[in-house]
Amino acid sequence: xxxxxxxxxxxxxxxxxxNAFDDLTHVAFSAAVDRVEADDDIWVAVITGAGDRAxxxxxxxxxxxxxxxxxxxxxxxxxxRMAAATRLQDRFDLTKPFVARVNxxxxxxxxxxxxxxxxxxxxxxxQLGLPEPRRGLIxxxxxxxRLPRHIPYHVAMGHLLTGRPMTPARAYELGLVNEVxxxxxxxxxxxxxxxxILACSPIAxxxxxxxxxxxxxxxxxxxxxxxxxxxARRRASDDAKEGPLAFAEKRPPRWTxx
Numbered sequence: 001x002x003x004x005x006x007x008x009x010x011x012x013x014x015x016x017x018x019n020a021f022d023d024l025t026h027v028a029f030s031a032a033v034d035r036v037e038a039d040d041d042i043w044v045a046v047i048t049g050a051g052d053r054a055x056x057x058x059x060x061x062x063x064x065x066x067x068x069x070x071x072x073x074x075x076x077x078x079x080x081r082m083a084a085a086t087r088l089q090d091r092f093d094l095t096k097p098f099v100a101r102v103n104x105x106x107x108x109x110x111x112x113x114x115x116x117x118x119x120x121x122x123x124x125x126x127q128l129g130l131p132e133p134r135r136g137l138i139x140x141x142x143x144x145x146r147l148p149r150h151i152p153y154h155v156a157m158g159h160l161l162t163g164r165p166m167t168p169a170r171a172y173e174l175g176l177v178n179e180v181x182x183x184x185x186x187x188x189x190x191x192x193x194x195x196x197i198l199a200c201s202p203i204a205x206x207x208x209x210x211x212x213x214x215x216x217x218x219x220x221x222x223x224x225x226x227x228x229x230x231x232a233r234r235r236a237s238d239d240a241k242e243g244p245l246a247f248a249e250k251r252p253p254r255w256t257x258x
Contacts, residue, residue, distance in 0.1 A: 010036075020060035056110030
């Protein structure tokens with residue numbers, strides 16, 4: 001992970017395996033996500049894959065087959081490593097915005113990883129899909145739950161039950177991704193989203209995400225009464241005073257996140 005100018009860039013660096021995850025990759029990725037959330041100097045995180053062939057193919061099935069053929073000792077050691085790591089797909093406590101820079105195919109757990117992000121920007125040459133049933137598996141990293149919540153039920157089930165992929169253009173049409181651009185324009189598009197996020201107060205961004213995610217399961221009346229912890233902090237923050245002051249003084253705000 002590289003960090004500069006309040007931006008963390010996390011790259012899944014296994015291009016020879018289509019940036020698929022084995023246990024060691026899960027551990028390293030989990031540690032990077034933990035650092036993003038814990039470091040107040042990081043205001044936004046970008047996730048991408050190495051190269052331009054794959055964002056991520058999800059679980060490394062070749063590694064899985066090798067592990068299944070290994071002895072109990074190796075399997076137990078791997079299980080212990082996996083137990084110590086937390087997948088982004090399972091994290092509902094994160095308050096920093098995550099942007100998926102989908103530079104290549106996002107399949108299986110790779111698409112599930114992108115769906116766990118807040119903003120998805122995809123290159124126009126990629127495929128998106130959850131092909132798990134074609135391997136005797138299910139999209140168990142929240143794919144079976146997120147997809148029907150993000151797009152119409154019958155469309156989602158059509159992809160879940162067949163493993164059929166979709167194009168980025170179709171995903172954009174369905175509201176599944178925020179922007180689709182040629183690969184050559186991907187960095188510029190992602191940087192534009194980052195710039196817009198950084199133009200906002202980081203404490204207001206965290207309060208906004210926590211408020212939205214924390215109240216998703218509530219009725220509108222219940223959500224109206226919900227005050228997220230970061231929203232309570234924002235109300236008493238320096239940034240809450242700086243925003244109106246900067247507007248009144250006709251100057252750009254100087255955010256501190258405090």
